[in-house]
Amino acid sequence: MQETIELITLNQENIAREHICCALADKKSEKGISLKKEWLKSRFAEGLKFIKANVRGKVFIEYIPAEFAWSPITAPDYMFINCLWVAGRFKGMGLGSRLLEECIKDAKDKNGIVILSSKNKKPYLADKKFLLKKGFVVCDTAPPFFELMVKRFKDAPLPRFKENAQKLRIEGKEDLSILYTNQCPFTESYVQEVEEAAKEYNLTVGKKRIISREEAQNCPSPYTTYSIYYKGFFITHEILSKDKFMKIMDNLLVVK
Structure with a gap:
């Protein structure tokens, strides 16, 4: 059955009419979809691929040559996977393997492929069990649970997290x-939800949208798409709804 499902590669010509999978039913994210498409269009010339x-x-x-990755890693001449996502109802159809094979084909002349995962399964991070089956191994770690995994094609230096990715401050x-x-x-929309929830705790909020690769590569956490810090300390990389944020804050305040 999986062989009958077409794979589509987004490009400058078709991106306006094609959906980008993530937010199909989320009306709150219409602005975010537009911003994401603009972000993708700005990366195509750097070799980014988005295949769905x-x-x-x-x-x-979604993957890109590692030197252009918005991630604080050192991985010369590797390919970096930003995201590999197969929703639950499509699992078991071989689609994850097919998508990964597309990346492997594009990276065949590189040193290998790297991807961000975690010791135990976490939202928004690649599934470690799947990666291990596909020949990936852990090559570096960063607190509190981040792991960098690699599938090498050549005897090249292993990728590493940059020193700043270990800070979490x-x-x-x-x-x-x-x-x-x-x-x-x-x-974009869920940052606003957290801002609203923070008012109920009388918390001041500072938000910063990272707008360049250089900024992202100097972030204090391996996951640059989204991260929250409380009193200067990293608390989560998960993109939180108002309710989820409030649960985290309630637990933090009880501990303190």
Whole structure:
């Protein structure tokens, strides 16, 4: 069955009419979808690929040469996978493998492929069990749970997290700091939800949208798409609704 499902590669000509999978049913993210498409269009010349299954669902892979990755890693002449996502109802159809094979074909002349994962399964991070089956191994770690995984094609130096990715600290006068990019169409609207929720705790909020690769590569966390810091300390990389944020804050305040 999986062989009958078409794979579509987005480009400058078709991106306006094609959906980008992530936010199909999320009306709140219409602005974010537009910003995400603009972000993609700005990366195509750098070699970014966004390939999706021709279905009404989240089945896609997004990757880019690692020197252009919006991630604080050192991985010369590797390919970096930004995101590999197969929604639940499409699992077991071989689509994840097919999408990964597209990346492998494009990276065949490079040193290998790298991707961000985690010790235990976490939202928005690649599934470690799947990657291990596909020949990836852990090549570096960063607190509190991030893992960099690699599939090498050549005997080349292993990719590493940059030193700044180990910090998980941010300077600022605000109680809450949010760093985010337009790599994900959800970030724009959900940052606003967290801002609203923060008012109920009388928290000051500082938000910063990362607008360049250089900024992203110097972030204090491996996951640059979105991260929240409370009193300067990293608390989550998950893109939070108001309710989820409030649960985290309630737990933090109880602990303190």
